[in-house]
Amino acid sequence: MSESPYRLAVIVGSVRDGRFGPVVANWFCRQAGQRADLVVDLVDLAHVPAALGGAPGTVTPTAASGAASGAAYSAAEVPFAERIAAADAVVVVTPEYNHSYPGPLKAAIDSVGAQWHAKPVGFVSYGGISGGLRAVEPLRVVFAELHTVTIRETVSFTGAHACFDAAGEPVDAGPVNRAATAMLDQLGWWAEALRTARTARPYGG
Template structure:
């Protein structure tokens, strides 16, 4: 793999804010894998830390407006996204939908990949719902995902997959696709503004 002079700015978003959540374990593993690549730089956006206001409130307040501006700037600065999501009731978490809905242009003409986790489905039903949402926002979702079925049993006490080869291969494939689309779309946006 050759290094690029201008690495892709990749925002990794932890979509769950529940107490006792498993998302940071999965996200940290993915970031550790992605950080070995010279063609990406990573910005971790943990929705617990953003403290976004409730869903499309008419008055987000001073604190909410500041949180929206800060998160919006980080999303706008990204060339690509990876959403780390669990599956709750056959879909994705409400705080993640809140974060998505507060922003619009930040997602446009950029690729989105998914790392999911859960029980038997491994979060894949959440991913299918998210693909529809991001398509509506003019983002480009990549085909391949990383999925952990029975996630709590898939990681050891150090936060590493107990069977690392398949998950590393899936993460590499996802990152390869994100970089390809990310570089292509970044060039396209610089040459010609995207029309929604």
């Protein structure tokens, strides 16, 4: 592991019953967890009351939180805003619902303000024929308003259920693993650069 790994928050954007998001997110966390330059915090919005119209900004970490990298989070509730504040980079795992992204994801994003500033955001999407990319495009506009830098490279799954086997591994792992590596390489560059910049000079958002 590097001397100063960056902290990556991976947000599971769907909260629907029967959702496929955790399969995709857990695969991505396994990919990220193989790298020495980061630690992973898995943030599942199904456990974020703010995303469901309850008490704002609170999340109960799941057993998988940080499991890929040993990130230290207790079983106590940790405010969602604090987890975003602690992150040096974010990846949003989102499905496409009706040519866009889930409403609870928007609610969670909007529950946080300055904690997003001057941080890179990447996207892993899944869906039908578009692979969820019609959810990613409007998210780029939302995150631009929040003073983030969105990463060009993405990972997407067309016909997502057929893309994974019963063990939650991609049926054709090579292309998506390479896509994940390309995105994480770019994300890491921005995470290190922006962390250094925020340390040297507060961001004036």
